[in-house]
Amino acid sequence: MSRTWRLGVAGLGTVGTGLLTFLAEHPRFAPAGGQAVVTGVSARSRTRPRAFDISALPWFDDPVALAQSDEIDVFVELIGGSDGPAKAAVEAALNAGKPVITANKALIAEHGRELAELAESKGAPLLFEAAVMGGVPAVKMVREAFVGDDITSISGILNGTCNYILTEMESGGRAFAEVLAEAQRLGYAEADPTMDVGGFDAAHKITILAALAFGCAPNYAAAEIEGIEQVELIDIQMARDLGYRIKLVASAEQAAEGVLVRVHPTLAPLSHPLAQAGGALNALFIEGPRVGRIFVQGPGAGAGPTAAAVAADIADVMTAAVRPVFQAPAGSLKPFDPINPSKMMGRAYLRFLVKDEPGVIAAVSETLAEAGVSIESFLQKPVENAGGVPIVLTTHATAESVLAAAVERIAGLPAVLDKPRLLRIARI
Numbered sequence: 001m002s003r004t005w006r007l008g009v010a011g012l013g014t015v016g017t018g019l020l021t022f023l024a025e026h027p028r029f030a031p032a033g034g035q036a037v038v039t040g041v042s043a044r045s046r047t048r049p050r051a052f053d054i055s056a057l058p059w060f061d062d063p064v065a066l067a068q069s070d071e072i073d074v075f076v077e078l079i080g081g082s083d084g085p086a087k088a089a090v091e092a093a094l095n096a097g098k099p100v101i102t103a104n105k106a107l108i109a110e111h112g113r114e115l116a117e118l119a120e121s122k123g124a125p126l127l128f129e130a131a132v133m134g135g136v137p138a139v140k141m142v143r144e145a146f147v148g149d150d151i152t153s154i155s156g157i158l159n160g161t162c163n164y165i166l167t168e169m170e171s172g173g174r175a176f177a178e179v180l181a182e183a184q185r186l187g188y189a190e191a192d193p194t195m196d197v198g199g200f201d202a203a204h205k206i207t208i209l210a211a212l213a214f215g216c217a218p219n220y221a222a223a224e225i226e227g228i229e230q231v232e233l234i235d236i237q238m239a240r241d242l243g244y245r246i247k248l249v250a251s252a253e254q255a256a257e258g259v260l261v262r263v264h265p266t267l268a269p270l271s272h273p274l275a276q277a278g279g280a281l282n283a284l285f286i287e288g289p290r291v292g293r294i295f296v297q298g299p300g301a302g303a304g305p306t307a308a309a310v311a312a313d314i315a316d317v318m319t320a321a322v323r324p325v326f327q328a329p330a331g332s333l334k335p336f337d338p339i340n341p342s343k344m345m346g347r348a349y350l351r352f353l354v355k356d357e358p359g360v361i362a363a364v365s366e367t368l369a370e371a372g373v374s375i376e377s378f379l380q381k382p383v384e385n386a387g388g389v390p391i392v393l394t395t396h397a398t399a400e401s402v403l404a405a406a407v408e409r410i411a412g413l414p415a416v417l418d419k420p421r422l423l424r425i426a427r428i
């Protein structure tokens with residue numbers, strides 16, 4: 001029997017109007033032979049100009065009232081933010097037993113477990129395909145298609161704004177602040193760019209993927225986060241001379257002791273697929289013992305791709321193709337035990353600004369050798385107005401705690417003029 005699914009859409013910005021446009025252009029969007037119809041919308045301002053004309057749609061001042069309304073069967077939350085009206089409305093819809101679809105990574109990363117428990121106790125689906133990698137079906141892939149493998153690691157580029165900024169810095173030889181200001185003018189970066197450039201947005205996304213992949217509850221507080229604000233042009237250029245490109249990489253690894261989730265600028269060899277993913281692209285590696293290594297890339301944001309991901313969730317609700325919110329029912333999710341990263345082994349890029357005098361390079365290499373850190377490559381290049389001589393080296397794999405201690409000792413040498421810069425090199 002053909003059924004009509006009445007949708008309430010809260011949040012009518014980039015994604016919300018993208019979804020309304022998609023549904024208007026696909027009036028027969030009917031994956032289960034039913035029909036999806038928007039019967040209520042909500043945002044802050046009823047009158048502001050939008051990319052979609054909402055004058056014919058029933059308006060709700062309060063997204064919570066929309067979520068609870070008898071006029072809707074499915075609630076679509078496209079407001080954003082980990083708390084506030086988005087969370088209140090999602091909880092209201094779930095409490096009313098209504099399926100919820102959201103693009104809100106902050107909400108799922110920070111409150112995923114409690115929302116999953118609520119959703120499952122009410123028998124209401126909670127879906128969030130659009131929350132990670134926009135148009136790339138990363139959530140479905142990790143939650144559903146990989147259950148036959150034991151994923152060991154996931155890593156990739158999950159923030160298009162950072163990827164755009166780093167790409168522009170390299171191609172135009174321009175500093176971070178200049179490129180960020182231009183990205184804001186062009187609408188590629190928010191007026192407050194902290195969530196993006198600080199690495200927090202990517203951390204929300206990798207927290208969600210880690211939970212889906214490893215069958216644990218999301219634990220955003222355990223994520224180690226470093227953004228791209230400190231990436232200097234000199235590092236981009238020196239890395240390139242050494243055959244690398246700097247990317248903001250988000251990664252999650254499962255080991256016997258627990259899970260490590262981190263986001264930090266990372267050097268990837270120029271031929272590496274992550275180094276090749278330029279502009280605003282997102283890219284992801286998923287690795288498991290049976291399937292091996294899978295790589296996907298695509299648009300991580302934008303009205304069209306994100307609305308397509310929301311529509312895919314609507315289709316899942318219409319076809320009742322619903323799984324537990326995370327990989328397993330909320331009650332049986334494993335604890336997310338963070339690993340102490342100091343034991344992790346990895347290669348690194350180090351830059352020191354030193355006095356232009358004899359013996360300095362020997363002192364740096366001796367300090368590293370004494371600590372047991374072996375040097376892989378070395379680069380010294382005169383840079384105008386640097387206030388000293390920058391020397392750059394890459395190391396062979398070393399325990400992070402050993403490397404950190406050696407770098408601290410080098411920072412204390414009298415010939416070292418500035419705080420050393422340490423960037424990790426991709427392990428994949």
Ligand SMILES: NC(=O)c1ccc[n+]([C@@H]2O[C@H](COP(=O)([O-])OP(=O)(O)OC[C@H]3O[C@@H](n4cnc5c(N)ncnc54)[C@H](OP(=O)(O)O)[C@@H]3O)[C@@H](O)[C@H]2O)c1
Binds near residue numbers: 010011014063081
């Ligand atoms: N943009 C993307 O490409 C993208 C990609 C993936 C995921 N997402 C996620 O999708 C969600 C929406 O993002 P967006 O880019 O569409 O955001 P946006 O353009 O800023 O739109 C946000 C919408 O929420 C409404 N809103 C804000 N505060 C509200 C409140 N207190 N009560 C009711 N409505 C309120 C706004 O109303 P007004 O319009 O009246 O101000 C606006 O319509 C976020 O969770 C975001 O992380 C976005």
